[in-house]
Amino acid sequence: MSELKVNNSILKKIIAIVLGFGPGIFAIGYTIGTGSVTSMIVAGSTYGMQLLWVLLLSCLFSGVLMFAYGNYALITGETALYGFKKHIKGGKLLAILIIIGISFGQWNSLMGILGISANMLYEIFAMNFQGLVNYKYETVLVIAIVILVVFYGVLLVGKYTFFEKILVIFVTFMALSFFVSLFFVSPLPSDVVMGLIPSIPDVPGGKMMVAAFVGTTMAAATFLSRPLFVKGKGWNIKHLQQQKKDAITAAILVFVISAVIMAVACGALYHQGNPVTQVLDMANTLEPVAGSLAVGIFFFGTLSAGLSSIxxxxxxxxxxxxxxxxGVLDTNSKQFRIITFIACLVALIVPVFGANPIEMQILSQVFNVFVLPIVILGIILMVNNKKVMKGYKTSVFVNVGLFASLLFACIISYNGVIALFEYF
Known part of the structure; x- marks a missing residue:
């Protein structure tokens, strides 16, 4: 009886820790969605662990940027774009360009996410109902519409805390699924070590994969939205340390979970010469190596990642x-309902036209890198303005991290331009 009580108390503590996670859960939701999972699986199955260094740098800089944006919000009481518009010369135009650039990238990503999630659910249904095989297009489209109707309905009635709890559930299931999958298939230690040495795959699509990696793990949307989520959490200047821990934890978790996904794909598919190009490839090539149980767990994790990103x-x-x-989000406003409805219609483009969602997903991640340099430059100007920061001085360490992330973002953006020219 005492053992049962101990187990229950441990379980309650774990649940409390998970539910106590702050705005960083949105960073994980933004970052490790189907786009990230797809990029990690494609990279792991095609190049092994060669791009692990890109992931490490992206997550390191992401942590610095989340911390900087969060601190700015707590110290000034303002959100990012509102601050850009108010304090930076030409900030109004800068803010509008950021809104257009990030919305374009995220809506493109949404198409791929919905396409992959609907296709995965179709594969699960088709295994149990053979009659659906002849109606793949229709079934995928219906599933996509149902997903959007449910999520749109939740958006109309939910508040910040409600969204946060749903994301916590999806992200927890996702992380556990991928960690369990790693026990079935794992890469060679030498592959992991070699992956930390900077190199770009000298093959068609190598440059695009590097850009896609940064576009999904160092997403501008993650940093820009952080001030709103920090305010939504009810944090203020007294929560600076908590905000710092939250940013560091989020960055570490993004790296660990993403690296695990890449490692599973590398261990199961890379050495067998089975690169992933279609949604079903993820299951068909994993099953002979890991068995049907691992496939089920991996599918569940990928689906959770997709739903956590929508x-x-x-x-x-x-x-x-x-x-x-x-600087205030009103989820009950007419504006909110109209814009999210338009986003739902955009999301249906891939399912309606029957496009390859994996290819669309990787392309959308590449587009995300182009707005990144100006998002970083904006926060550098803000956190080093003593008047705006009310006397708070940004440390040398944070500034070095911010300028290094700006240089990294510029290099990756240039790489992304070359990749797109090669693709088209």
Missing amino acids: FPCLLIAPLLIADYQS
């Missing part, structure tokens, strides 16, 4: 516009 992607445009206008 929320933030639907929220991004109204979030940024609210940020620009006043």
Whole structure:
């Protein structure tokens, strides 16, 4: 009886820790969605662990940027775009360009996310109902519509805390699924060590994969939305240490979970010469190596990743516009409902036209890198303005991290331009 009580208390503590996670959960939801999972699986199955160094740098800089944006919000009481518009010369134009750039990238990503999630659910249904095989297009489209109707309905009635709890559940399931999968298949230790040495795959699509990696793990939307989520959490200047821990934890978790996904794909697929190009490839090539149980767990994790990303992607445009206008997001406003409805219609493009969602997903991640340099430059100007920061001085360490992330973002953006020219 005492053992049962101990187990229950441990379980309650774990649940309390998970539910106590702060705005960083949205960073994980934005970052490790189907886009990230797809990029990690494709990279792991095609190049092994060669791009692990890109992931490490992206997550390191992401942590610095989340911390900087969060601190700015707590010290000034303002959100990012509103601050850009108010304090930077030409900031109004800068903010509008950021809204357009990020919304375009996230809505493109949303198409791929919905396409992959609907395709995965179709594969699960088709295994149990053979009659659906002849109606793949129709079934995928219906599933996509049902997903959007449910999520749109939740958006209309939910508040910040409600969205946060749903994301916590999806992200927890996702992380556990991928960690369990790692026990079935794991890469060679030498592959992991070699992956930390900077190199770009000298093959067609190598440059695009590097850009996609940064676009999904160092997403501008993650940093820009952080002030709104920090305010939504009810944090103020007294929570600076808590905000710092939250940013560090989020960055570490993004790296660990993403690296695990890449490692699973590398261990199961890379050495067998089975690169992933279609949604079903993820299951067909994993099953002979890991068995049907591992496939089920991996599928469940990928589906959780997709569903955890749909929320933030639907929220991004109204979030940024609210940020620009006043810094306050009103989920009951007419503006919020109209913009999220338009986002739902955009999301249906891939299922309606029957496009390859994996290819669309990787392309959308590449587009995300182009707005990144100006998002970083904006926060550098803000956190080093003593008047705006009310006397708080940004440390040398944070500034070095910010300038290094700006240089990294510029290099990756240039790389992304070359990749797109090669693709088209």
